[in-house]
Ligand SMILES: Nc1ncnc2c1ncn2[C@@H]1O[C@H](COP(=O)(O)OP(=O)(O)OP(=O)(O)O)[C@@H](O)[C@H]1O
């Protein structure tokens with residue numbers, strides 16, 4: 249039976265920030281009068297995550313993803329709500345709890361800048377009280393998976409962003425955490441390096457059965473690694489479920505791609521759906537239509553019977569586009 | 582899985598070796614500051630030398646008696662500049678920058694990490710001069726401390742250091758409340774003046790305050806007097822009590838304050 253690694257119950261976090269009017273005069277005025285405003289970074293979120301699951305946290309900038317991860321790792325005290333992570337209350341910061349998780353933030357680093365990464369690894373060995381043989385074994389595995397045998401002996405300030413990120417990951421994983429919070433681990437990396445890290449994260453999950461929460465603005469990260477996703481918008485959870493069912497829930501349209509044997513007019517197509525693209529350059533006659541989900545097959549057969557169709561495909565829209573639509577909708581409402 | 586003293590010990594020395602490596606990495610910087618610190622110390626001793634060309638006692642202390650105190654002061658100062666001011670600087674900086682999160686997620690006491698993770702070795706020569714000056718002054722005085730008074734002197738030094746650390750931690754912890762508090766770590770160094778002289782130069786209420794509740798006057802005077810063979814048990818008691826109070830207040834204040842830690846948004 250699966251047990252829950254994380255249970256989050258009506259969690260909220262509000263920040264008090266003050267607003268400064270622009271300019272020096274605004275600064276002077278703020279000396280005696282400050283207008284405070286409450287930012288509801290996280291607002292009444294609940295979910296639970298099983299051991300061994302890999303979850304994607306999706307949301308726009310400022311949605312509250314990092315704030316949630318910070319509460320789960322015990323850095324922030326919540327404004328209200330209950331959290332249980334591996335059976336512990338995170339912000340009590342018990343060493344036995346802290347030895348079982350790791351928080352990796354793409355923009356933050358824990359490596360000693362002017363020394364080779366291996367020195368930070370040895371420091372963490374002492375801090376996490378890792379036995380010699382376990383340390384050697386884990387380090388060996390991680391170094392091999394990430395192919396960094398030489399890199400870890402070079403001063404960190406001389407490494408590229410991608411090389412450094414690999415070392416950051418090793419530093420965070422040496423104690424074999426059961427639980428991993430990855431906050432935009434692939435930010436700023438090139439496509440190949442992103443892929444390397446993704447493969448590595450998948451491998452780590454498989455090898456150690458680790459529970460992983462991942463946030464990323466690259467949908468590829470989430471699509472490749474996570475079966476389940478949680479979408480957060482303005483501090484509240486708006487979706488929680490299988491990534492695939494986002495399509496079922498939110499996609500209003502399907503995409504109809506058409507290739508014609510002869511030129512067709514825009515007006516010929518208009519009755520069937522929203523025209524996304526139409527190419528009539530003398531040799532290629534193609535069009536892309538957005539058609540209602542339910543009426544997709546009906547529209548397709550009408551187009552087939554009325555127009556000189558050579559080829560036709562019906563596709564689901566990409567998840568990126570659906571999520572973009574979801575966010576656009578919530579903004580409007 | 583209980584943490585043993587052993588692993589704290591290992592972490593402590595790992596940090597020392599990290600900073601030794603960094604010192605070698607930037608050895609020119611090290612030599613420069615080591616020379617500056619040494620010059621400064623010699624200048625300070627020279628100043629007392631001149632003082633005694635015009636008088637025979639300061640607050641009842643003869644020249645060589647005072648050198649014991651100056652030696653101790655130099656040792657304290659070496660530790661303050663190489664360890665405490667460094668640790669506290671990075672502590673307040675990290676609260677402001679959000680790097681403090683790194684410490685909070687580690688399975689080791691946060692205050693321990695705050696005090697042990699940084700140091701430099703620039704003041705090492707200074708520390709040696711301090712030890713040397715203390716021993717030399719005792720030899721000049723013909724004072725041979727008994728093992729007991731030696732132990733008590735070390736205890737007094739230890740208590741003084743703990744008191745200073747606790748009070749400094751309280752001051753720096755204000756960084757959780759004020760968005761940016763530049764120079765907050767210069768508050769304590771400004772107070773060092775007080776114990777660069779024997780406590781006996783202060784009179785009346787000031788003397789009372791500086792040797793009891795705020796035992797700044799005892800920091801160097803107590804171990805120096807102990808080494809000279811004048812044991813003051815009341816002073817010891819006061820230093821012990823104030824240190825306990827300082828440590829408990831610092832611990833409570835720190836625990837209360839980290840709840841306010843918001844880090845930075847990113
Ligand atoms: N320390 C803080 N003080 C004040 N406001 C904060 C703080 N941290 C976060 N916030 C605010 O809380 C909200 C959520 O921020 P958070 O960093 O959790 O977003 P996010 O989903 O991680 O965004 P991004 O994708 O840009 O990283 C934002 O409006 C942010 O300005």
Ligand SMILES: [Mg+2]
Nearest residue numbers: 313314315431
């Ligand atoms: Mg974030």
